[in-house]
Amino acid sequence: MRTICYVVDDNYHDLAIHSIECCRSVAKQDFRYYIIGDITNKHIDVNYIRPPDHLDNVHIIDQKYYLPSVMHELNINKYLYLDADTVPVKCPSTLIDTDITSLCVGGCLHMFYSNWSQALDWSDSIDNGITRSFIPQESMNDGFINVGVLLFNTREYINKNILSRYMFLKSKAKLPYPGDEWFFNYAVMNQTKILNSQWNWHPTRETTQWTRPYIIHDIGETTRKPKHSSVY
Secondary structure (H helix, E strand, C coil), rough: EEEEEEEEHHHHHHHHHHHHHHHHHHHHCCEEEEEEECCCCCCCEEEEECCHHHCCCCCCCHCCCCHHHHHHHCCCCCEEEECCCCEEEEHHHHCCCCCCCCCCEEEEEEECCCCCHHHHHHHHHHCCCCCHHCCCCCCCCCEEEEEEEEEHHHHHHHHHHHHHHHHHHHHCCCCCCCCCCHHHHCCCCCEEEEHCCCCCCCCCCCCCCCCCCCCEECCCCCCCCCCCCCCC
16 A cells, blocks of 8 residues: 655644645545654544654654654555645655655655755855755756655665765754755755656746646745645
8 A cells, every 4th residue: 555654743733634635535546644743633544653752852844854764664665755735636646656666765856946056056145055065066957856745765765874864964064944955855866766846836936837736835934825725
């Protein structure tokens, strides 16, 4: 059975449930849904996992990068991670069935920074080029993915020590903002399959023509989250 996971706290639990309900409404296959978090009011038909004790002092933004080890212990070798502010509008079975056998993750190009060059132009203004110093010049045109929709291969992720690479750059950069997308893209460099962007679609001002989304993702800090928005 295919697996979909979320990592949330009580603040975003209702959005995760809404995402699950949307997925169920379009699903043509059976899925297992997991929510990792210390949740007060749990819903039926969802598998809840309290974060392991060693994650007590890990920020929730970082917890999803520890998740492959948790899922691997449950004998789940492949799963789809979704941010809570996502709305599946097409059955994600074909996405989960994407072949990433020899890779660690699959992800869609970022809506605002499609390659490393563009992403670093932004981070330079915040960290004075610290993150840039770790990225090879030959990788500037490589794809830069958004981390809100990720297909994980747990075995490859663990075997290639992706979490260690992530934490290495995080400790070096010491950014004054949540730089997890930069750290994660660094960690999975050359280990990523770029997926059809319809699986992680965000309506932006730059959108000039209609695109049929498969998963809508309302990224960023905004009051226009999917459950509360007439946009959707």
